[in-house]
Amino acid sequence: RRVEVAGLERVPLSGPLIVAANHHQGLMDGILLTAALPRRLRPIAKAPLFRYPVIGQIARLAGAIPVRRRQDSGGSAADNQAMFGAAQGALSQGEAILIFPEGVSQPEPALMPLRTGAARLVLGADRERGGLAATALLPPTTLLPVGLMFHEPGTFRVGTALVLIGEPVATGDLEVSGSGGTGDNAVRLLTERLGVALQRLIVEARDRATLELVHAAEAIWREEMPEVAREPKDRAAWRQRAARADQYLAAAEPARLAALRGRLERYVKDLEL
Secondary structure, X not given: OEEEEEOHHHOOOOOOEEEEEOOOOOHHHHHHHHHHOOOOEXXXXXXXXXXXXXXXXXXXXXXXXXXXXXXXXXXXXXOOHHHHHHHHXXXXXXXXXXXXXXXXXXXXXXXXXXXXXHXXXXXXXXXXXXXXXXXXOOOOOEEEEEEEEEEOOOOOOOOEEEEEEOOOOOOHHHHXXXXXXXXXXXXXXXXXXXXXXXXXXXXXXXXXXXXHHHXXXXXXXXXXXXXXXXXXXXXHHHHHHHHHHHHHHHHHOHHHHHHHHHHHHHHHHHHHO
């Protein structure tokens, strides 16, 4: 029903770009970001999608790059040299890549451990270009974290989405320090930085029921404080604070928190009735 975007000014309008986002809603995440961001995005998509008659055709028209995961190849080791080659070739042409570093779509309100593919792409692309990346012809690759927040995901008539674009993740020191390239240490450090950046852009709650209560509490706050709740980034920050408070109070004040949750649940039920 409503899609809001915060931080569009952080999206570079030209030059090699990797957009890295959390992954909640399967194909819809890629469609949402393609529509919301002012760049043509080439998604990295799991190889089985290309075998479906309609979805596969759409993926090819979008310039999607197939990735063959271990679970897609019968448990054997994944061979993704072609994927890395195609993605780095696109980056060398100044294109934008979309990647979901968690590797799978999952509905829980938490960030799964990140795969290293995004970091390897960034470091590998700039290494392959060598001196060209340091010239005015083509800037270094930008790694841009994007958080997706959903209320009632998958329900198109009543659901809402917030796309929160963060600051680019720092990569320059990894190259300058000599630990750059695609060395294991640089890949690990950059993957950790990306994980921290994504956690700042999403709401991590104990479970989906808690997340729904956070949304209910935010709706109350939004009605009471419309002036300070006007901007999407402010509403996102409020949700994040509420989720952190819930985790803290679950240990510090379990009885009071249980009472508050009960009141919120009754309030939501009353609204539904």
